[in-house]
Amino acid sequence: MAGRRAQMVEETRGKLVQAARKAFASKGYAAASMDDLTAEAGLTRGALYHNFGDKKGLLKAVIDQIDAEILDHLRGVQARAATEWEGLLAENIAFIELALDPEIQRIMLLDGPAVLGDPSQWPNQNACLRRATVTIQTLIDNGTIHPMDPEAAARLLNGAALNAALWIAAADDPPATMPKAVEAFQHLAKGLLRAPA
Amino acid sequence: MAGRRAQMVEETRGKLVQAARKAFASKGYAAASMDDLTAEAGLTRGALYHNFGDKKGLLKAVIDQIDAEILDHLRGVQARAATEWEGLLAENIAFIELALDPEIQRIMLLDGPAVLGDPSQWPNQNACLRRATVTIQTLIDNGTIHPMDPEAAARLLNGAALNAALWIAAADDPPATMPKAVEAFQHLAKGLLRAPA
DNA sequence: AATGATCACATACGCGACGTATGTCAACAA
DNA sequence: TTGTTGACATACGTCGCGTATGTGATCATT
Structure with a gap:
C-alpha cells in the first residue's frame, strides 16, 4: 500500500x-x-x-538532507577508527574536509546560520553535536580525557573545525593550507581534552 | 580648509x-x-x-565601523593585561563577551559572512586576526608556547571563541552557560598553545 | 464501476524592494 | 557673477516572494 x-x-x-x-x-x-x-x-x-x-522551509529541507549525509559519513569514519578517542579526532578532521565542499560551505555554514539561526537549534545538527557530546562524556568517564563540560567542549571543537575549513577555503593556496590547519587542529583537540585543570 | x-x-x-x-x-x-x-x-x-x-556597500561600511570599535576595545584589554600571554587569553574572552551583543552577533557573525564572504578577507578583520597572529608568533619566539603555525592557531582560537559566543547566545540560559563556555575555552587555549608536540 | 471529495500542483495577482536614470539645487572655481 | 561640479531627491522599471484561486488527477465509498 x-x-x-x-x-x-x-x-x-x-x-x-x-x-x-x-x-x-x-x-x-x-x-x-x-x-x-x-x-x-x-x-x-x-x-x-x-x-x-516558503523559501525558508525549502532551505530547511535542503539542510536536513545534507546534514543526514554528513551524519552518515561521520558515523562511518568513527566506525573505522581504532578507539573512540581516535574516532573523535578523525570525525572532526573529516568534518574539516567536508566543509571544503562549496555546497556544504555555502549552504550549511554561511547561509544556513544567517537565515535559520544558530545550528545548535537545528534538529539534525543537534544530533551531530550530540554525537560528539556523548563521545566526549564517554571518554571522560573512561578517564581518557580531562573532566569538563562535554557540551561546551563539543561545541568548541566543532567551531574550531568549522573555522579551520573556512580559513582553508579562503586561503590563497588551499591545498597548501590544509595540512597546517589539520595539524593545528590536532594540537587544539589534544590540548583541549588532555590538558590538566 | x-x-x-x-x-x-x-x-x-x-x-x-x-x-x-x-x-x-x-x-x-x-x-x-x-x-x-x-x-x-x-x-x-x-x-x-x-x-x-549598493546595499552590500552599506553593510561593508557598517562592518568597518563596528570592527574598528572592536579592535579598539581589544587593544585596551590587551594593554591592561600583565603579560602578552594573559593578554591573548583576555582578548579572546573579551571577544566572546562582545559577540554576545545582538548587534555584533547578527551583523558581524551571521549576515556579514553570508553576504560578504569569509571575514578573513575583510580589511579590518584581517587586522584583528593579524594582531593575534603576531602575538602568537611573539610568544613562540619567547618560548612561552609551543611552536606552530601562528596564523592557523589564531584562526582556530578566534573560531572557537566565536562559536562559544554563538552557543551561549542560543542556549536556554545564557548567563548560566557563559562560565562553562569560558572555562572550556580557557582549557582549549591553554591546551592548544602549551601542549607538547 | 461510478461519483463525490480531497489533494497536489498550476495559474494569476498584488505588493514590496532593489537598482537606475533623470532632475534639482547648493557649493565651489574662475 | 556665472558656469560647473557634485550631493541628494524623485520617478521609473523590473524582479521576486507570497497568496488566492483554479483544475485535473487520485482516493474513498457504494
Whole structure:
C-alpha cells in the first residue's frame, strides 16, 4: 500500500530539494530565484509552496538532507577508527574536509546560520553535536580525557573545525593550507581534552 | 580648509551608517528595507546609492565601523593585561563577551559572512586576526608556547571563541552557560598553545 | 464501476524592494 | 557673477516572494 499519490509527492519533493541544493550552492540562498529553481525541476512555485510553505522551509529541507549525509559519513569514519578517542579526532578532521565542499560551505555554514539561526537549534545538527557530546562524556568517564563540560567542549571543537575549513577555503593556496590547519587542529583537540585543570 | 561640502557628506554618511546598524541588527540584513533605513535617517535612497553604491556597500561600511570599535576595545584589554600571554587569553574572552551583543552577533557573525564572504578577507578583520597572529608568533619566539603555525592557531582560537559566543547566545540560559563556555575555552587555549608536540 | 471529495500542483495577482536614470539645487572655481 | 561640479531627491522599471484561486488527477465509498 505505498499509495501512488504519496510516491508522486515524494518524487516531487526530491526534485525540488535537488534543484534547490544546486541553486543555493551556486548562487547563494538570497540570489536563488524560486521561479528558476522550480522551472529547472520541471515544476512551478505552486509545488514549492504547497510542499515547503516558503523559501525558508525549502532551505530547511535542503539542510536536513545534507546534514543526514554528513551524519552518515561521520558515523562511518568513527566506525573505522581504532578507539573512540581516535574516532573523535578523525570525525572532526573529516568534518574539516567536508566543509571544503562549496555546497556544504555555502549552504550549511554561511547561509544556513544567517537565515535559520544558530545550528545548535537545528534538529539534525543537534544530533551531530550530540554525537560528539556523548563521545566526549564517554571518554571522560573512561578517564581518557580531562573532566569538563562535554557540551561546551563539543561545541568548541566543532567551531574550531568549522573555522579551520573556512580559513582553508579562503586561503590563497588551499591545498597548501590544509595540512597546517589539520595539524593545528590536532594540537587544539589534544590540548583541549588532555590538558590538566 | 575643511570644506563645508565634505563636512555635510561626512554627516550624511554617519547618519546612514547609524540607521543601518540599527536596522540590520534588529531586522537582519535581508529584511531591512532601504526605504525605511534612509527615512529614519531623514534622507532617501538617493543618498544611500550615491555614497555606498549598493546595499552590500552599506553593510561593508557598517562592518568597518563596528570592527574598528572592536579592535579598539581589544587593544585596551590587551594593554591592561600583565603579560602578552594573559593578554591573548583576555582578548579572546573579551571577544566572546562582545559577540554576545545582538548587534555584533547578527551583523558581524551571521549576515556579514553570508553576504560578504569569509571575514578573513575583510580589511579590518584581517587586522584583528593579524594582531593575534603576531602575538602568537611573539610568544613562540619567547618560548612561552609551543611552536606552530601562528596564523592557523589564531584562526582556530578566534573560531572557537566565536562559536562559544554563538552557543551561549542560543542556549536556554545564557548567563548560566557563559562560565562553562569560558572555562572550556580557557582549557582549549591553554591546551592548544602549551601542549607538547 | 461510478461519483463525490480531497489533494497536489498550476495559474494569476498584488505588493514590496532593489537598482537606475533623470532632475534639482547648493557649493565651489574662475 | 556665472558656469560647473557634485550631493541628494524623485520617478521609473523590473524582479521576486507570497497568496488566492483554479483544475485535473487520485482516493474513498457504494
